[in-house]
Amino acid sequence: MILSKEFNRSQFARDSDLTVSSRGVQPPTVLQWGANKPEEIARSSLLAAPYVNGFDLNCGCPQSWACAETLGAALMEKRELVRDMVIETRQALERDGWGVAKEKDIENPQGRSVSVKIRVHKDLRKTMDFIETVIGDQHNRHVDWLTIHPRTRSTPSSTPIFGDSLAILIEKYGTRLPVLLSGDVFSLSSLPLSPLLAPQPTITTNGESEPALPRFRPSTTKLAGLMSARGILANPALYAGHESCPWEAVEAFLRHLARAPLHLKLVLHHLGEMCGPGMGPDKNALLNKGERVQLNAMTNMCDVIDFMDEVVERKTGRKGGVDRLGDIADGVDRMKLSSA
Structure with a gap:
């Protein structure tokens, strides 16, 4: 997470926080902002747009310093503000000539994504209200995709993610926009998913079922992909299929x-x-x-x-x-x- 306000005001912050390689074609890179003002995140996104492929607003960081500044998970109580930030960012990018037409601009070299990462509330209805506000009109939604970390702001990382909450949200929103999972992604062969997200067992004629589930792939559920923080730090080869760092x-x-x-x-x-x-x-x-x-x-x-x-x-x-x-x-x- 890069702080939008400091990125706007300090050349030192820009040089320290964002470095990209100039050696040939690079893989797509999404920059994640810590921001709480529409004009700040829009301006910083314009500054970084030539060097990255998209922008994500972090509404999931639970650290006390971030929440004290109305950043990260504190934004889960500010759904209208989050909506305004993604709208302002998308409009600013469009005015500057960048492609923000979501799926229509996937192959466009000038295409830039705008997305949000969230946590969940104890009352999942509040999370649904938040998502509805941030997505907006499903035919012209405000965000390209949504990343869900299924823990509350106060849930420690040692507690397993709330798989059932994730399953409910995936079922409700997985067909409206791409939804990614963040949290406890340490191994592709043992993801901590709710049984509600797993492929259903095959029912045979003798009344028995096959309990074995195939190796997880996002396409076997309504999940569009995965996001890892601690897991990818310990094992950068995670998404290449390695169970530990080679x-x-x-x-x-x-x-x-x-x-x-x-x-x-x-x-x-x-x-x-x-x-x-x-x-x-x-x-x-x-x-x-x-x-x-x-x-x-x-x-x-x-x-x-x-x-x-x-x-x-x-x-x-x-x-x-x-x-x-x-x-x-x-x-x-x-x-x-x-x-x-």
Whole structure:
């Protein structure tokens, strides 16, 4: 989440909070704002529009500092304000020449999305009122999609998501617009979904049913997709089907660092998350606790690279440690195959 007000007023904030690669075509990127004024989020979206593909308003952050500023989950009590913010953003983008026609602009290079991430209320009727206000006319809705984190503002992350609440909202709104799930997305094979969202078992002639459910895919329900925060931090290869972080993901991260350096503390934080126990059923850790403590005590990148080289060589048997070629080597192999 990037704070819209600071992004508008500070070049330092813009440089610190938003960095994109200029190396060829990049995957679609949606920028998530923390905002509470229509004119602020509209202006910041115009500033960032040339560099990203869409904008999401965060109405889900439960942290006390955010709620004290009427940001994040505090906006779940301000449905009209949220509606006004997404309308103003969409109108500002359209005036500036960006495509905001939702599905009609999916293939348009100038197309930009506007979406909202929400939490739920204890009384789910309040959540439905909120969604109805934010969506508006179903034939000309205000948002491209909706992301639902099925916990209340006060529900700790250690408490499982409210699967039944999600199921009710998916059933009601899943055909009106794309709906994404956020919360407890740690493994594609064991998503914490309500039985109401699972494919129905096959009924046989002898009265028995098949209890086994197929591996989850968003298309098997009315869910349009998934959003992960803690899960993707610990396992960047989550959506590639890996149940825990593979060495290949760590090596890709280190190669990206060589091209686009980060502050050492951020590097150590990311490596610590990726090399620790998985957050899904697979608790495999690339580094044991002692190795993670040793890594976290390092004071320069040279020592970090040397340490990772030694660990990768010892644990994988690959001479030389970290793979420094990665996608470059893959490209060479593909060229050899295509010329054969």
